[in-house]
Amino acid sequence: MTDAPAPQDRDSTTAVHRVGNAARGVSYEEPLLFERSRPGRVGFELRELDVPAVDPAEVLGEAAIRSEVAGLPELSEVEVVRHFTRISTWNYAVDLGPYPLGSCTMKYNPKLNEVASRLPGFANAHPLQPEALSQGLLALIHELEQHLAEVSGMDRVSLQPAAGAQGELAGIMMIRAYHEQRGDRRSKVLIPDSAHGTNPASAALNGYDTVSVPSGPDGLLHPSAVAAAMSEDVAALMLTNPNTLGLFEEHIVEICEIVHAKGGLVYGDGANLNAILGIARPGDLGIDVMHFNLHKTFSTPHGGGGPGAGPVGVKHLLAPHLPVPVVRRQDESEGGGFTLDYEFPRSIGRLHGNFGNVGMLVRALAYIRSLGPAGLRRCAEMAVVNANYLLARLAEEYPPATRGHVMHECVLTDRRLEAHGVTTLDVAKRLIDHGYHPPTIYFPLIVPGALMIEPTESESLEGLDRLADALLDIAREAREEPERVRGAPHHTRLARLDETRAARRPILRWQPAGSE
Amino acid sequence: MRYVPNTEDEVRTMLERIGVPSLESLFSRIPARLRLDRPLALPRGAGEQEVLGALEALARRNACLDTHRYFLGAGVYPHFIPTAIDALASRSEFYTSYTPYQPEISQGTLQTIFEWQTMIAGLTGLDVANASMYDGASATAEAALMAMRVTRRPKVVVSAGLHPHTREVLETYLDGPGGKIVAAARGPDGRSEGVGALVDDETACVIVQNPSFFGVIEDVGDAAKSAHACGALAIVTVPEALSLALLRAPGALGADIVCGEAQSFGVPMSFGGPHLGFLAARERHVRQMPGRLVGETVDARGKRGFVLTLSTREQHIRRDRATSNICTNQGLMLLRATIYLALLGARGLRELAVQNLALAEYARSRIRATPGLELPFSAPVFNEFVVRVADSAPAALARALEAGIVGGLDLAPFAEDLGPAILVCTTELVSRADIDALVAALAGDPR
Ligand SMILES: Cc1ncc(COP(=O)(O)O)c(C=O)c1O
Numbered sequence: 001m002t003d004a005p006a007p008q009d010r011d012s013t014t015a016v017h018r019v020g021n022a023a024r025g026v027s028y029e030e031p032l033l034f035e036r037s038r039p040g041r042v043g044f045e046l047r048e049l050d051v052p053a054v055d056p057a058e059v060l061g062e063a064a065i066r067s068e069v070a071g072l073p074e075l076s077e078v079e080v081v082r083h084f085t086r087i088s089t090w091n092y093a094v095d096l097g098p099y100p101l102g103s104c105t106m107k108y109n110p111k112l113n114e115v116a117s118r119l120p121g122f123a124n125a126h127p128l129q130p131e132a133l134s135q136g137l138l139a140l141i142h143e144l145e146q147h148l149a150e151v152s153g154m155d156r157v158s159l160q161p162a163a164g165a166q167g168e169l170a171g172i173m174m175i176r177a178y179h180e181q182r183g184d185r186r187s188k189v190l191i192p193d194s195a196h197g198t199n200p201a202s203a204a205l206n207g208y209d210t211v212s213v214p215s216g217p218d219g220l221l222h223p224s225a226v227a228a229a230m231s232e233d234v235a236a237l238m239l240t241n242p243n244t245l246g247l248f249e250e251h252i253v254e255i256c257e258i259v260h261a262k263g264g265l266v267y268g269d270g271a272n273l274n275a276i277l278g279i280a281r282p283g284d285l286g287i288d289v290m291h292f293n294l295h296k297t298f299s300t301p302h303g304g305g306g307p308g309a310g311p312v313g314v315k316h317l318l319a320p321h322l323p324v325p326v327v328r329r330q331d332e333s334e335g336g337g338f339t340l341d342y343e344f345p346r347s348i349g350r351l352h353g354n355f356g357n358v359g360m361l362v363r364a365l366a367y368i369r370s371l372g373p374a375g376l377r378r379c380a381e382m383a384v385v386n387a388n389y390l391l392a393r394l395a396e397e398y399p400p401a402t403r404g405h406v407m408h409e410c411v412l413t414d415r416r417l418e419a420h421g422v423t424t425l426d427v428a429k430r431l432i433d434h435g436y437h438p439p440t441i442y443f444p445l446i447v448p449g450a451l452m453i454e455p456t457e458s459e460s461l462e463g464l465d466r467l468a469d470a471l472l473d474i475a476r477e478a479r480e481e482p483e484r485v486r487g488a489p490h491h492t493r494l495a496r497l498d499e500t501r502a503a504r505r506p507i508l509r510w511q512p513a514g515s516e
Numbered sequence: 517m518r519y520v521p522n523t524e525d526e527v528r529t530m531l532e533r534i535g536v537p538s539l540e541s542l543f544s545r546i547p548a549r550l551r552l553d554r555p556l557a558l559p560r561g562a563g564e565q566e567v568l569g570a571l572e573a574l575a576r577r578n579a580c581l582d583t584h585r586y587f588l589g590a591g592v593y594p595h596f597i598p599t600a601i602d603a604l605a606s607r608s609e610f611y612t613s614y615t616p617y618q619p620e621i622s623q624g625t626l627q628t629i630f631e632w633q634t635m636i637a638g639l640t641g642l643d644v645a646n647a648s649m650y651d652g653a654s655a656t657a658e659a660a661l662m663a664m665r666v667t668r669r670p671k672v673v674v675s676a677g678l679h680p681h682t683r684e685v686l687e688t689y690l691d692g693p694g695g696k697i698v699a700a701a702r703g704p705d706g707r708s709e710g711v712g713a714l715v716d717d718e719t720a721c722v723i724v725q726n727p728s729f730f731g732v733i734e735d736v737g738d739a740a741k742s743a744h745a746c747g748a749l750a751i752v753t754v755p756e757a758l759s760l761a762l763l764r765a766p767g768a769l770g771a772d773i774v775c776g777e778a779q780s781f782g783v784p785m786s787f788g789g790p791h792l793g794f795l796a797a798r799e800r801h802v803r804q805m806p807g808r809l810v811g812e813t814v815d816a817r818g819k820r821g822f823v824l825t826l827s828t829r830e831q832h833i834r835r836d837r838a839t840s841n842i843c844t845n846q847g848l849m850l851l852r853a854t855i856y857l858a859l860l861g862a863r864g865l866r867e868l869a870v871q872n873l874a875l876a877e878y879a880r881s882r883i884r885a886t887p888g889l890e891l892p893f894s895a896p897v898f899n900e901f902v903v904r905v906a907d908s909a910p911a912a913l914a915r916a917l918e919a920g921i922v923g924g925l926d927l928a929p930f931a932e933d934l935g936p937a938i939l940v941c942t943t944e945l946v947s948r949a950d951i952d953a954l955v956a957a958l959a960g961d962p963r
Contacts, residue, residue: 032631032634033858041861042863042864043858043860043861043864044598044859044860046867046871047596047871049871049875050948051877052874053874054870054877056870056873060873060896061896063764064763064896065763066763066764066765068862069639069760069862069866071636071637072862072865073862074862075861077600080855080858081600084607084610084628084858085607087623087624087627087628088609089609090623090624090627091609091622091623091624091625092609092618092621092622094608095609095612096608099613101614104614107519108519109611110519116568120575120580120581121577121580121582122787123580124785125578126787126788127592127788128588129579133584134579134787136573136576136577137578140571140574150557164843164844165841165843166650168841169841196832196843197831197834197835197838198843200831201834201836201841202841203836204837205661205693206692210835250547253550277556278555278556280546281552284552295844301848302611302612302614302615302847303611303846303848304610304613304614304622304628304847305615305616305625305808305844305845305847306615306847307790307845307848307849308844348688349685349688349691350653350681350684351654351688352650352653353591353651353679353682353789354591354592354787354788354789356788356789357789369561370561370563370564370567371517371561372558372560372562373555373557373561374560375520376556376558377555378517379519382522385531386522386530388536389530405542429620437618460522461521461529461530489621492620492621493623494821495620495815495819497619497823498815498816499619502812502825503825503826506811506825506826507811507812508633508637508644508811508825509637509643509644509645510630510634
């Protein structure tokens with residue numbers, strides 16, 4: 001957001017052009033592709049075939065082939081381009097303005113990274129082509145592994161996991177392999193009650209029972225709570241640091257010692273690494289294995305839901321269990337260059353059909369090369385300043401869930417709005433009228449009415465001021481005309497959507513009228 | 517720092533408002549002994565020109581479609597990508613947004629996913645498709661886990677031609693939940709043999725890869741019957757989604773879950789990722805499906821719109837009892853594939869599939885006519901097949917490379933019993949002249 005006028009709308013549902021950050025005058029209607037379809041239209045012409053044509057029924061047998069392809073529309077290129085261009089304008093995006101979705105680190109996605117990932121030598125290379133023809137890519141993978149190891153203080157890194165949750169899966173698998181190889185069968189994983197849902201889900205996929213550890217009233221994990229839950233049946237503690245309340249886990253060293261003393265390992269969810277880049281390293285704090293979210297910390301775009309990349313970093317004790325293949329630099333005696341190593345008998349195996357989301361790795365390397373050590377640290381500092389600035393401006397109207405300063409995000413509450421019958425969801429939807437993507441809401445689960453705000457380092461002072469003004473305006477509105485907040489959003493193409501109806505009577509694909 | 521707007525002056529203003537004397541004090545809750553006391557040992561930061569230059573140098577050290585002709589598939593297929601796809605997928609509104617948690621400002625993404633779900637339902641012959649999995653391999657593993665949940669049984673029977681990498685990923689994923697994998701043997705014609713004999717009342721599912729790793733088209737209907745006879749589910753995993761345009765829909769042949777890799781639909785090979793796993797199922801199993809689903813609904817004024825739905829299956833609600841741990845998926849690849857399918861349409865997609873088939877038939881006819889080369893398998897194929905060479909596979913591939921051709925995959929690490937064999941794939945990116953050159957190089961005839 002740049003020079004949009006300040007919010008002034010009070011009563012009109014039509015003054016779209018005057019509202020806050022949402023200075024949009026034209027809104028398009030656009031049907032589904034299938035409803036636009038007209039028999040005979042084509043959107044692509046094939047090359048001319050220079051070998052004899054074949055009759056598929058003859059080659060494959062009548063029984064093996066289908067008579068028609070169902071479910072696809074017929075459209076010209078013009079219509080396809082207009083369709084997707086039009087519906088794209090129904091999306092909010094980082095390139096339109098602040099996207100303070102807590103825990104997701106919606107920072108700016110540099111354009112350089114996009115250009116780099118599309119270089120033909122990266123985008124048009126095949127993962128199974130001979131190693132000798134892939135030395136640039138293997139070098140890139142190797143270099144990024146080294147950089148992530150340095151940033152995190154871990155000893156080894158695998159870039160294979162396709163997203164954070166797959167990194168968690170890999171990490172817990174390595175922990176399980178480590179225990180099993182020592183003949184130690186353990187059945188539980190400890191997870192703080194403030195954790196992201198992927199943590200317990202990843203532990204359960206490994207056959208572990210999860211045990212929830214309560215956070216203290218200060219939002220921190222306390223050694224006493226961990227000690228009470230810890231036993232020789234616990235394989236690991238999964239923790240997120242900074243945690244999902246935006247707080248640095250101050251007792252982490254002691255907590256890791258408690259877990260280690262009973263033979264357990266500590267998994268670090270690195271989703272919030274952005275806050276400590278160049279300031280502290282998980283590996284120096286006692287973490288044994290962690291994942292990175294390159295789509296958060298290292299600026300690769302979120303793509304409307306993905307792809308991401310979720311590399312895992314480990315300490316030496318888990319390195320024998322890393323996923324295969326591993327990229328290895330060869331000695332001069334072996335001919336130099338890089339090779340793919342499959343010789344890890346204690347590896348957890350393969351997680352991905354190839355080497356992971358390589359296109360995202362290219363972007364992350366471009367980012368690290370652009371920022372360097374000073375730039376990365378600057379990101380952490382600015383992310384923290386921005387979060388604390390918003391906290392300072394909003395704390396009175398939206399009482400924070402925690403006391404004191406925070407790291408990269410702050411968790412506020414709707415406590416003061418309750419009396420007016422206004423919910424967190426209402427605030428979120430009203431913020432849309434002001435031209436913003438709402439924060440994460442109702443997470444972490446331990447905070448009733450949570451608004452989790454992560455501005456990231458990408459936002460400017462005046463941008464944050466406007467966002468804070470909008471939220472304060474909504475708080476005032478909640479007192480003075482709460483029905484206005486409850487009915488939001490008013491200025492979007494669609495009003496609030498009925499999610500209950502969608503779940504009660506699921507319609508999960510388009511069908512021609514009258515077909516069912 | 518070009519990606520961080522605030523200046524030192526502005527930072528001072530903010531620190532004042534926060535009420536701290538310095539930036540340092542914001543980090544005071546990190547105990548001093550835990551702080552890094554040196555700069556990270558990374559290359560210094562650099563401007564765009566330098567960074568791009570360095571990455572271009574790395575990019576130039578790889579062979580790619582722009583430097584070589586490719587007959588290499590094996591799960592990742594070189595296809596032409598219509599230019600409109602990059603133009604549209606480069607729109608910031610698509611690629612700089614996230615999971616559509618707030619439907620009122622995410623209808624572009626939500627409508628696209630709904631369109632994708634409809635297209636995949638049509639192509640697979642099933643009712644419901646999800647909003648993507650990481651890749652074909654993890655989609656296959658998730659399908660197996662889903663079948664284990666539905667049937668509460670541990671055993672998974674796989675076809676002889678399951679891609680070895682998919683097999684490895686399946687093993688990795690099934691290890692924790694205690695799944696057991698049993699593989700069918702490969703018959704002389706290249707297809708799986710004796711699947712039925714492996715299925716019993718412990719079996720959760722039969723997974724058939726079609727076309728197989730060796731390119732042959734399997735008897736899906738027969739495998740599905742064997743599965744159903746014992747109360748197991750039939751899963752078909754499709755490595756080359758283009759084949760769906762030509763082959764009978766797996767759903768029509770009895771498959772209960774169809775999953776696979778849709779990279780062929782407008783997604784660059786990109787050294788193996790990001791690609792696009794898909795997964796479709798029958799309506800009665802929808803509550804056991806992994807991943808996100810988009811459904812149609814109405815807004816408060818009665819207007820049609822789309823939302824994420826049935827999310828009580830997912831990790832953010834169900835936590836340790838979720839159907840999967842997946843959160844971030846492959847959304848942007850789904851957008852690319854949806855645009856691809858919209859451009860090609862039913863007719864274009866089918867014609868393209870027939871072209872791929874014709875190129876394979878031409879190549880096979882040339883190979884049959886060439887002394888020293890053999891086609892070990894007699895079962896029909898789509899756009900990929902095995903060639904046996906007279907001398908050695910590495911030598912034959914080296915000859916191809918001299919002619920500027922990445923000639924296929926040496927099968928020695930995967931199927932030693934085949935002798936010197938190469939897996940060759942023909943897509944619309946190769947011409948008759950390319951095929952002739954490949955055949956000559958593989959045969960070793962001096963030209
Ligand atoms: C704290 C936390 N952990 C884990 C994840 C999972 O990461 P991903 O979505 O990349 O799988 C997320 C984000 O989605 C997160 O916020």
